[in-house]
Amino acid sequence: MTVLGAHAIGIANIAMNGTVLDTWYPSPQLDVNPSSSGTERLGAHDLPARLLSLVRLDEDRMVEQVAVRTTIADLSEPPQDAHDVFLRLHLLSHRLVKPHDINISISHLHPVVWTNKGPCLPDNFEDVRTSLRSRGLIHVYGIDRLPRMVDYVVPSGVEIIEAERVRLGAYLAPGTRVLREGYVSYNAGTLGACRVEGRLYSGMRIGSGVDVGISASLVPGQGQMTVGNDCSFGVSCAVLGINLGDNVHVGNNVVLDPETPLYYAHDGQTLPASSLEGQSNWSIKIESGQPVARAI
Template sequence: MTTSLFSIAFGVGTQNRQGNWLEVFYAQPLLSPSAELVAKVGEVLGYSGGNQAIVISNNQATKLAEALKGIDAAQSALLTRLAESHRPLVATLLAEDSAPTSTPEAYLKLHLLSHRLAKPHSLNLSGIFPLLPNVAWTSQGAVDLAELAELQLEARLKGDLLEVFSVDKFPKMTDYVVPSGVRIADSARVRLGAYIGEGTTVMHEGFVNFNAGTEGPGMIEGRVSAGVFVGKGSDLGGGCSTMGTLSGGGNIVISVGEGCLIGANAGIGIPLGDRNIVEAGLYITAGTKVALLDEQNALVKVVKARDLAGQPDLLFRRNSQNGAVECKTNKTAIELNEALHAHN
């Protein structure tokens, strides 16, 4: 049996009446667990290798808690609590970071991101969507859509209300983990699987998708889509949209460097280098033709926006007279950067 794992987590979740997983909550997922811990877990559960989601009983949780007492006190304490559960339990063991094959595996990958144990686009999430059932997220937790109407009727007959907050594949991140040092004005707008860095503020109209996020500190007032990772000290203005593509490999990852400003109702389809500014209302795709201007605002040449991807200290704007997208050196950013280096 292997004693080296990519990740391991013990969770409690929700199943429908057919025993299919709807969601799983992992309070303390581990990345690269110790060989001693893996060996003990394998001994108790009969784990022989590979990526597996093993349903465990309350009795097995108790045995695991006892076995891990001298190895990992935190995991032992968690398993002691899990042993009291009236909901189904699962131990998910990932020998490698390969494409998930079950709902518990998919949820573990999402937890690793939101617990800041892995950064966006660093995990293999290929084929994750079919593994995440579309469920009703209610005041009583996750409910299978086929069972929702009956539960709503049962609640009404008891004089209660089963409130449905959303119908989606992804739950709110804050129902599973609240990272330290963040402010989130509307928790419904941050999905599980988002990476919210220390010092990040997500305003009321901000949105952060799974496999996306911010390194922090920074302000999010617009949309951060899957595949986008925003650098430190950046400000994404209200209503702005950042486009990213999430898939198995070889696809675009939209990164936003440190100290960038993307104005209101602006959007990008290319990675930005440090200290870039995109003026309000301007949407840049990879194929957008951009006029490069010199210090005297004279045209140097016309390039596609993808040719400027990742370059620092640029100002993107639209010419108010002819509508052309223009790019100049961001003097303010350069002067500030030089001043900071001189001070250091």
């Protein structure tokens, strides 16, 4: 049986208490049937010349930057540690694997202060800020387990208006536009050219030609959810935990979860919205105060 794994050489930021703040893998690669999993620190002789200057002690941030080699024997197994998680996130944003194709969780990651000078521990950040002021103004992008994707990976052929609204681990196909109010989490994304002005939560995968309108939300129910090709989602609508096929159009302000009563105009039945599971060619709009489905 073929087992898909991965390996990469990267630079990790490790706080003085041993917390792994991040690991950057510039050139991750997939493996078939690798023999083992784990992360090892590398010496200078193991590093490409372009990474040598990044191995150092950053006393102002109280962080050590070290070179590591991470190997994952089986991407279908849960991550072992923070290095493992960051490699999986890079694989997604480099488009080497797609959302739903690997086992991924961020439970091994810790909250980090993400700054323009590098990641820092939250607990001592005010002391660190004072030290870093000698390097100029400090910009704090957020305090979160995940950083912005574009600080680690910039995929070709995409448009992202607000960098902080796309997390590392997002998968964006060429031609995708994430507009100012759009948001794409890790292990979520687009398989073809799409317009995203709403929110794609972790575990959400949409096909090609999908338009996610402003303030629309696509929320997986049990960890994963799929939308097919050529669908659209209107302003402030939401779909929670219902997989949809192709050519499904959800109108403005429609909210659908599996238990939402949905009136089918062609036969007069009212069924739970879960009846849409996997179906194609529907238009759902609010009519007389309730969501109504009409075949296209």
